[in-house]
Amino acid sequence: MDQTTPREAAEAIRRDERMHGSSQAGMRAQNERAVLTLIRRHGELAKADIARRSGLSPQTASVIMRVLEADQLVLREKPRRGRVGQPSVPMRLNPDGAFSLGLKIGRRSAELVLMDFVGRVRASERQTYAYPRLDAVLDFVGAAEARVVAAIDPKLRTRIVGLGIAMPFELWSWAEEIGAPAASMDEWRTADIAGALGEATGLPVHLANDATAACAAENVFGAARSSDYLYVFVGAFVGGGLVIDGTLVTGRTGNAGALGPMPVPRARTAGSDAAGFDQLINVASIHVLEKMIAEQGGDPLEIWRSDAAWDGLGDSLDRWLAIAGEGLAHALVAASSLYDFECAMIDGGFPPAVRTRLIEETERAMMSLKRLGLTPLEIRPGSFGSIARAMGAASLALFARYPLDHRVLYAED
CATH class of the missing domain: 3.30.420.40 (ATPase, nucleotide binding domain)
Known part of the structure; x- marks a missing residue:
């Protein structure tokens, strides 16, 4: 029986990949995406279920789960004994495995959230205004980031993988409809909001339309x-x-x-x-x-x-x-x-x-x-109401780092 720990198994796999080149590493990353996607959809899965649903061999599924456990992305549940055979050990996502920041910039309010690996909002800050001013939004993020990040243990803060921004395309349009000065709204036309916030936070930044981001949150985390x-x-x-x-x-x-x-x-x-x-x-x-x-x-x-x-x-x-x-x-x-x-x-x-x-x-x-x-x-x-757009923004950064594998979802459907 293999007595190596998950961390030792993961290090052995990475040494083997360094010897055999990038193709093997790419295949492992693809298999990891498939396993994480299936666990995300079902909440928890045992090795046999993962192998059956993903098409991986039981041995490969076991190796992948050990690597993900070593990377602290999944957690073991208590063994569950069935009618026959060895007890199964379900695996679930580790909420503390990764975090992301999500910023919604709207025509009446801005909101910054810290979201964990399972889509739970750990902290949020919100600011309302008559209309969005670029400098005011940047100041808000600068102050709010420290407060939302303080919601998690300092040891976990290195697991924040990025910042997502959800905002309307052409935010400067329809200034008259919301009673905003055209000149003030026009500053958004040439603003590099992603570049400015990337420099300020030191994080990778991802940008999407706000309603599309809200739809993304519903699709992955909704009921x-x-x-x-x-x-x-x-x-x-x-x-x-x-x-x-x-x-x-x-x-x-x-x-x-x-x-x-x-x-x-x-x-x-x-x-x-x-x-x-x-x-x-x-x-x-x-x-x-x-x-x-x-x-x-x-x-x-x-x-x-x-x-x-x-x-x-x-x-x-x-x-x-x-x-x-x-x-x-x-x-x-x-x-x-x-x-x-x-x-x-x-x-x-x-x-x-x-x-x-x-x-x-x-x-x-x-x-x-x-x-x-x-x-x-x-x-x-x-499922989420007003916070859906900020959650969707956070999911941009999360799934840029840990992409979903839509092939296994499509195969299940």
Whole structure:
């Protein structure tokens, strides 16, 4: 029986790789990705299950698990005895195996999170503003980074693998819609935010569209377990993402599933019938609700506080939910004519109770639309709410270092 420790086994493998060249190291890395991906999906797996699901031999699966254990990326659970044979030893991901930082830069708020290897947010810091200023965001990250990193033991801080940034593409656009000075927003046009934060933090930096990042968080860490869906995130401006065959589809320019520009019927308002078309971004975005609140004499920026429950918005919230639900219904029906999604997921920067009401309004509006020839589309709630974008940002850095193996996921599906 092999009495070597996991660390000794890992060192032996690495010595062998140095002797035989890079191809063997590449194969091991590929096998490690497959094993980590399967454990991530199932929560915990024993060696026999990993070998069966991955197609690796039992011996190779055992070696890979020993290496991952030596690297502190997986942990052994207690042996479990079945009816016959030796007890199995399930393995699970080590939450402390790796960490990443995720920064969401939005039109009304910025948020920085520290996320662990299993997708749990260990600490977060949030700042709200009337509109984003480059210097203010950089100052916020500089101060918040030390506070969120302090949430873990100093010995673990070397395991922070990078920083991900989730922000709207062309953040400077639509300055008028959010009441921001065009000159102030224009500074984002030429800003190298990734370079500036890479220099400030000393970490590898990865950048993605904010709604796409939120979709990534849902796809890996969410509870839905669907492999084909359209994801909608309702923030200050609405956006979305696509998951097909379990894979986040980003498109040629990284902007796939950008629902905001989609044409939908113009919203009906008091004293006015809908006529013509508008973009979904001007119908199902929270900035539309902000204008309604301001018209009633309220402070629209209050809804962006992290503890805001949106109680007391009354008629403004009711009207916005009806308008947003109708716009989303048209968008979802149009999207389902292009691909037979299993479901649509709606999430956003609002309390869970508001998300539930928005889904109900969308379902109600869909019932009145002609859907002959289309596969029925179930609407489900997203898993994370406002923090989804920052989690998605953190996942950019995490999976740049430890990529998912979509082949084994596709094979299982």
